[in-house]
Amino acid sequence: MPAAVSFHDLSTLDAAARAGLLKRAESDLGPFLDKVRPIIEAVRTEGDAALARFAREFDKAPVDPARIQVEPAAFDRAFDAVEPEVIEAIRYAVDNIRRFHQDQKPEEMWLHEIRPGAFAGDRFLPIPSVACYVPRGKGSFPSVVMMTTVPAVVAGVPEISIITPPGPDGEVDAATLVAARLAGVETVYKCGGAQGVAAVAYGTETVRRAVKIVGPGSPWVVAAKRLLSDVIDPGIPAGPSEAIIFADDTADGRLAALDLLVEAEHGPDSSAWLVTTSRQVAEDAIAALDGYWAKMGAQRTAFSTAVLTGPRGGVVLAPDLEAAYAFINDYAPEHLEVLGDEPFAHLGRLVNAGEILLGNRTPVTLGNFVLGPNAVLPTNAAARTFSPLSVFDYMKRSSVGYVTAKAYPELARHAGILARYEGFEAHAAAVSPVRDAILNRRR
Numbered sequence: 001m002p003a004a005v006s007f008h009d010l011s012t013l014d015a016a017a018r019a020g021l022l023k024r025a026e027s028d029l030g031p032f033l034d035k036v037r038p039i040i041e042a043v044r045t046e047g048d049a050a051l052a053r054f055a056r057e058f059d060k061a062p063v064d065p066a067r068i069q070v071e072p073a074a075f076d077r078a079f080d081a082v083e084p085e086v087i088e089a090i091r092y093a094v095d096n097i098r099r100f101h102q103d104q105k106p107e108e109m110w111l112h113e114i115r116p117g118a119f120a121g122d123r124f125l126p127i128p129s130v131a132c133y134v135p136r137g138k139g140s141f142p143s144v145v146m147m148t149t150v151p152a153v154v155a156g157v158p159e160i161s162i163i164t165p166p167g168p169d170g171e172v173d174a175a176t177l178v179a180a181r182l183a184g185v186e187t188v189y190k191c192g193g194a195q196g197v198a199a200v201a202y203g204t205e206t207v208r209r210a211v212k213i214v215g216p217g218s219p220w221v222v223a224a225k226r227l228l229s230d231v232i233d234p235g236i237p238a239g240p241s242e243a244i245i246f247a248d249d250t251a252d253g254r255l256a257a258l259d260l261l262v263e264a265e266h267g268p269d270s271s272a273w274l275v276t277t278s279r280q281v282a283e284d285a286i287a288a289l290d291g292y293w294a295k296m297g298a299q300r301t302a303f304s305t306a307v308l309t310g311p312r313g314g315v316v317l318a319p320d321l322e323a324a325y326a327f328i329n330d331y332a333p334e335h336l337e338v339l340g341d342e343p344f345a346h347l348g349r350l351v352n353a354g355e356i357l358l359g360n361r362t363p364v365t366l367g368n369f370v371l372g373p374n375a376v377l378p379t380n381a382a383a384r385t386f387s388p389l390s391v392f393d394y395m396k397r398s399s400v401g402y403v404t405a406k407a408y409p410e411l412a413r414h415a416g417i418l419a420r421y422e423g424f425e426a427h428a429a430a431v432s433p434v435r436d437a438i439l440n441r442r443r
């Protein structure tokens with residue numbers, strides 16, 4: 001019988017206790033940073049040999065330093081090994097994820113007439129390379145392959161690679177390879193954790209250097225990205241999975257419990273809260289959990305029990321909707337699910353969340369795998385300022401401007417005034433009559 005599910009009544013909590021509920025496993029990266037430093041240094045100086053050594057140490061995986069890259073035949077074998085229905089589901093998901101990100105992709109350029117004869121806009125181009133981190137410790141994640149590589153392909157990134165820890169057989173998970181090929185990426189390296197991040201940041205004999213890394217991972221991965229952020233663009237912060245299930249008075253507690261377990265089962269470092277304004281919903285949810293746990297395997301039960309009975313998960317009872325909205329917005333969850341008969345009634349008040357899934361038929365599971373929007377989302381309250389992974393993460397934007405002879409005098413006059421005020425003489429000269437004289441002579 002699992003321990004009691006954590007229960008907090010917001011109306012009785014002081015500020016410090018409420019603030020404690022907002023903490024994630026990533027909130028204290030200190031111990032991970034110290035252990036990750038020497039791993040990074042070893043990869044920088046020893047390259048592939050260090051990758052093979054750490055694969056043996058951390059993944060219990062026999063990896064030959066000369067075979068860090070997955071060979072083409074392994075993709076063919078993966079298609080034979082994976083169940084046809086899984087391949088079909090991957091195809092379906094890739095299709096939806098591709099459609100979503102194609103719709104999201106901006107036009108290559110827009111140019112508007114800001115003033116008569118003065119044009120300004122943006123041009124979007126793909127970044128030159130990206131490495132996609134696909135976790136594999138407490139599960140295998142073909143879905144993360146799809147979420148990270150499909151938008152990269154849609155954006156047009158020319159060099160896309162995947163890094164992922166090898167399994168105990170020394171190989172990459174078969175469905176991960178299927179998803180990679182169906183997404184259009186066949187450069188896969190058998191290295192994960194901090195050592196994988198270091199490999200793509202510095203490059204090794206085998207691993208191609210990338211300018212950016214995307215994808216979620218354990219605190220080891222998050223710590224390495226942070227330490228290497230001067231060497232490689234670490235992308236949006238995406239650590240241990242987390243969710244808030246928000247259930248109003250009209251929601252069914254049994255549904256709330258069903259969905260609360262979704263992100264709680266990722267690992268003991270995940271976070272999962274049911275936030276509700278209804279004591280009845282809270283009680284029904286807590287009562288339903290044992291029945292669900294009885295049908296789950298030992299590992300996922302242990303992970304989700306640890307989350308829901310610990311400091312990073314359970315049930316939060318809010319005295320009213322205002323308090324519930326305030327708690328959710330302060331928490332800024334990665335995934336937010338809204339249960340109840342009128343979910344759109346709450347949408348306007350919910351401002352901080354990586355994704356907001358509305359209604360009783362949009363569980364987090366659909367967003368994680370097949371709906372189309374990206375399931376790699378900002379964690380650890382980063383949703384206050386960061387957005388979900390998207391095609392924009394694989395593109396960079398340049399501003400573009402063009403001023404005609406018709407527009408130039410007016411712009412030059414105003415710019416000159418500002419340049420002189422700021423004390424920039426060359427700036428002012430560039431829009432002074434000197435320019436007009438030169439241009440007039442060229443006619």
Ligand SMILES: NC(=O)c1ccc[n+]([C@@H]2O[C@H](COP(=O)([O-])OP(=O)(O)OC[C@H]3O[C@@H](n4cnc5c(N)ncnc54)[C@H](O)[C@@H]3O)[C@@H](O)[C@H]2O)c1
Pocket residue numbers: 035058059134135136137138139141144165192193194195216217218219220221238239240241266267269270334375376377379
């Ligand atoms: N935000 C998202 O989109 C998303 C999606 C899927 C998973 N996740 C999260 O990603 C994480 C995946 O974690 P995971 O563990 O399953 O896989 P992972 O690949 O991120 O981490 C496993 C790696 O960590 C390293 N490691 C493990 N123990 C170590 C030690 N003692 N010292 C140094 N390195 C060590 C090893 O290299 C190992 O390969 C979970 O927290 C999960 O919640 C997030």
Ligand SMILES: N[C@H](CO)Cc1c[nH]c[nH+]1
Pocket residue numbers: 141143144240241242263334368375376377
């Ligand atoms: N929950 C993860 C994002 O936080 C995505 C995922 C993949 N597989 C299962 N879940």
Ligand SMILES: [Zn+2]
Pocket residue numbers: 241262263266368
């Ligand atoms: Zn998940």
